[in-house]
Amino acid sequence: MxxxxxxxxxxxxxxxxxxxxxxxxxxxxxxxxxxxxxxxxxxxxxxxxxxxxxxxxxxxxxxxxxxxxxxxxxxxxxxxxxxxxxxxxAEPEPPRRLPSAxxxxxxxxxxxxxxxxxxxxxxxxxxxxxxxxxxxxxxxxxxxxxxxxxxxxxxxxxxxxxxxxxxxxxxxxxxxxxxxxxxxATAPGAPLGQRLYAARRRANLTIEETAQAAGVPDSAVVAIEAGQPMPDDVSDLIESLVAQIDWR
Incomplete structure (x- = not known):
């Protein structure tokens, strides 16, 4: 269908x-x-x-x-x-011209x-x-x-x-x-990306500073915060960093 x-x-x-x-x-x-x-x-x-x-x-x-x-x-x-x-x-509007392709x-x-x-x-x-x-x-x-x-x-x-x-x-x-x-990030079992984002924001760290501290590329921090899967070794490094900087 x-x-x-x-x-x-x-x-x-x-x-x-x-x-x-x-x-x-x-x-x-x-x-x-x-x-x-x-x-x-x-x-x-x-x-x-x-x-x-x-x-x-x-x-x-x-x-x-x-x-x-x-x-x-x-x-x-x-x-x-x-x-x-x-x-x-709820009421129809006259058609508007959309941008050309x-x-x-x-x-x-x-x-x-x-x-x-x-x-x-x-x-x-x-x-x-x-x-x-x-x-x-x-x-x-x-x-x-x-x-x-x-x-x-x-x-x-x-x-x-x-x-x-x-x-x-x-x-x-x-x-x-x-x-x-x-x-x-406050939910039990929150995804790593959301917990990373919250911890990084609370610690006032940039993406570049976070990546350097974890020993991973900047792109890995961006990807994890966006919810994209990463290799286990990269995720483990990020998890370790989150545990160190999550100063709540």
Missing amino acids: VNVEPADAAGDVDPGMVRAGAAAAARRRELDISQRRLAAEGIINAGALISFEKGRSWPRERTRAKLEEVLQWPQGTIARLRQGATAAA GGTDVSLVAQAVDTAVRSVADAATSLPPVDDPGFTPRVTAMLADLRQLEAVATSAARIGRVTPSLLKALSAVRRQIDDLSLLG
Whole structure:
């Protein structure tokens, strides 16, 4: 079953798709709806859902209608999110012109990132207690979305004009990453990346200083904080450092 249409051009960022996908992901988590449930009910398979939520593909109209029903959104909300509306919009808006595939509109990227970050922030207010088994998976998923948004914003800054709105959006992303990482680190059994981030921030260490102290490359610290797997010997060095600098 094909649920999505691919992006128009590989490698180009469609800020509307990023905005709509991130908002849908935040709404799904807010309602505690699993990917498995959506697949089991024949709404959208897991691979297609992940691709949509990460802004890489666009659901077909029939699939969007089913998603909107389960997300408790008015019909047409997902399309209006792509056009520039907020998730709370219930009335259709006139179509807005999207950037062409050959270029990136920095202002639209900033708007897309800002809207998606606010959706994640809203979803964070309904997180369960830190000792709930569902807390860490939800925080980890939110952080993954935020880091993708950070990558979109930094990429736009590299290839386009750095505007105040883009800087504001990038700041909002990083502030939310900071807040969620520090919160996530308080949970029992929190992932190494979240504990590393919190310990490094409390100790006022840069990524470079942390890497030097652990005897690992800077890229290893970045990767672990982003939740990426690393060789056991590298993870062990980081674990040892966290135990030494976690001055709570």
